[in-house]
Amino acid sequence: MxxxxxxxxxxxxxxxxxxxxxxxxxxxxxxxxxxxxxxxxxxxxxxxxxxxxxxxxxxxxxxxxxxxxxxxxxxxxxxxxxxxxxxxxxxxxxxxxxxxxxxxxxxxxxxxxxxxxxxxxxxxxxxxxxxxxxxxxxxxxxxxxxxxxxxxxxSGCAPADWAARTADPFLARVLDAIHADPGRDWSVESLAALGAMSRSVFAERFRDALGRSPAGYLAEVRMEAAKALLASGTRVSEASRRLGYESDEGFSRAFRRHTGMTPSAWRGAGLRSIAS
The missing domain is CATH 2.60.120.10 (Jelly Rolls)
Structure with a gap:
């Protein structure tokens, strides 16, 4: 200290x-x-x-x-x-x-x-x-x-998955895996298997705990990872590939829906801020 x-x-x-x-x-x-x-x-x-x-x-x-x-x-x-x-x-x-x-x-x-x-x-x-x-x-x-x-x-600032990670060890295992490798080709079935649940039980428990579908949560995690990659200078095509998108165009559309900016604009703004 x-x-x-x-x-x-x-x-x-x-x-x-x-x-x-x-x-x-x-x-x-x-x-x-x-x-x-x-x-x-x-x-x-x-x-x-x-x-x-x-x-x-x-x-x-x-x-x-x-x-x-x-x-x-x-x-x-x-x-x-x-x-x-x-x-x-x-x-x-x-x-x-x-x-x-x-x-x-x-x-x-x-x-x-x-x-x-x-x-x-x-x-x-x-x-x-x-x-x-x-x-x-x-x-x-x-x-x-x-x-x-x-x-x-x-203060009420804890993220939506805080309770799930602390209270449900099976969902915690799934969330850990998503955050560790957001670019993996995850499906509801593979995530359900990781959590030792049937597809229907997993989807219902996930939505109850986090207030959104597994696919919606995965998309949010990928976009947050994309923002960090781009702001640090990673090229758009590299970020797209690392996060599991089949094309740069699909990645760019998803990113713009999430942030209101294109990936290249976000990357440029991040590099200018780092330089200053």
């Missing part, structure tokens, strides 16, 4: 990789990213990133799938904790958006926020490096992250 003191308009860049917890200790900042799947408050178009505003006491959690930039709106102190989630948490984390924010976190979790005020200070950092201090500090960082996720879920 590290503290960063930023002057107004100064930026802190956070590379993709490990999961990251960001907590605003003082001042105000903006969190800029191009998340593939995001909660309310984040712009869905790469030409309009819609930065998330973080006042003092607000927190954010990122899975590490996309680089982030924390930009101070005023003189600010930011706490950053890099986390390596345990393998057994992969199913729950896969249901999260790439980046989520919690406004008013300190008011919702005052005890944890008070603890965070002391994290990252030089004395605390020194204690973390001695003896069993590392385990204690890791536990405190984990507590801050878990509290952020809990506050986020309570």
């Amino acid at each position: 590290t503290r960063h003191t930023l002057a107004a308009r100064e930026s802190l860049r956070l590379a993709a990789g490990d999961a990251t917890l960001v907590f605003t200790l003082e001042g105000a900042a903006e969190l800029v990213a191009h998340p593939r799947r995001a909660c309310a408050g984040w712009g869905g178009r790469p030409d309009r990133p819609a930065p998330a505003h973080l006042d003092a006491g607000d927190s954010a959690f990122a899975l590490g799938t996309t680089p982030l930039r924390v930009r101070a709106a005023a003189a600010s102190v930011i706490l950053v904790a890099r986390l390596r989630p345990a393998p057994e948490t992969s199913r729950l984390l896969a249901a999260l958006p790439d980046v989520l924010t919690v406004g008013g976190f300190a008011a919702q979790e005052p005890g944890v926020a008070a603890l965070a005020m002391h994290l990252g200070e030089p004395a605390a950092a020194q204690a973390c490096a001695v003896g069993g201090g590392r385990a204690v500090c890791d536990l405190m960082a984990t507590m801050l992250a878990v509290s952020t996720l809990r506050a986020w879920a309570v």
